Amino acid sequence: MLEVMHLTKKYRKTLAVDDVSFSVPDGSIGILLGPNGAGKSTIIKSIAGLLRYDGEIRIQNFPGRSPEAKKVFGYVPEIPAMFDALTVAEHLEYIRRAYQSDITDEETGALLARFELEDKKDKLGNELSKGMMQKVSICCALAVKPKVMLFDEPMVGLDPKAIKELxxxxxxxxxxxxxxxxxxxxxxxxxxxxxxxFVMDKGKILASYTREEAAHRDIDELFFTITEGEKGICKD
Structure with missing residues (x-):
């Protein structure tokens, strides 16, 4: 379970996230929707422990900043970052050792095959395209065998087949x-x-729904109704 309680984050005088609270139950797929600048990535980075913030975050009942929490969550950032001098295979081995994951060689091989990276496993990080780096980032997060998984705009830069696989x-x-x-x-x-x-704008959650509560209404209709016709949302 993921719990965010009264999360507030300021960048100097700019209030990026304003007293946000929500939770995602075990085994549920939660989506944080909002236009660019709504505060979504700030929330994700706070959960991932990359930002200081006010409030409380709990991951599987552990405090978000605790080593116990960090061992049970995976994170796929919006902009993938890799070590230039490590190969794709070495990135996965690094994750396995850093997290003391019990993922097997067969399982890592299956991940690489699934995201069409088998022939790239000996490529260095600085030799990969952004889309390939995104796939490696996903594989590394999955190699943790997480109990909680965070994705920040994970489908940007992926080809249609990789989007389907993801x-x-x-x-x-x-x-x-x-x-x-x-x-x-x-x-x-x-x-x-x-x-x-969870629908966000200007640092706040404006509304939240379960799929049952939405009563089969179209997600586009819900979003634009809540945000009062917010423009510029990419649907491609």
Whole structure:
């Protein structure tokens, strides 16, 4: 379970996140929706421990900043970052050792195959395209075997086949009891997988729904109704 309680984050005088609270139950797929600048990435980075903030975050009942919490969550950032001098295979081995993961060689091989990285496993980080780096970032996060998974705009830069595979992986994780939070403004990419939705704008959560509460209303309709016709949302 992921719990965010009274999260507030300021950048000097700018209030990026304003007293936000929400939770995503075990095994649920939560989506954090909002236009650019709504505060979504700030929330994700706070949960991931990359920012200082006021409030409380709990991951599987552990304080968000604790070593216990960090061992049970995976994080896919919006902009993938890799070590220039490590190969794709070495990135996965680094994660396995750093997190003391019990992932096997067969399982890492299956991950690479699933995201069409088998022939790239000996490539260095600085030799990969952004899309390939994104795939490696996803594989590394999955190698942790997390109980909570965070995705920040994970489908940007991925080809259609990789997007399909990622959606399938997300749904498989959910069935296995993994808690998932996806931050995105790409409504089309998440409309068929979401279970809990939080709509943000200007640092606040304006509304939240479960899929049942939405009564089969279209996610686009819900979003634009709540944000009063917010413009510029990318659906491609």
């Amino acid at each position: 959606k399938d992986v997300i749904q498989e994780l959910s069935r296995d009891g993994v808690t998932i939070l996806i931050s995105t403004h790409m409504l089309e990419m998440v409309k068929d997988i979401w279970e809990v939705m």
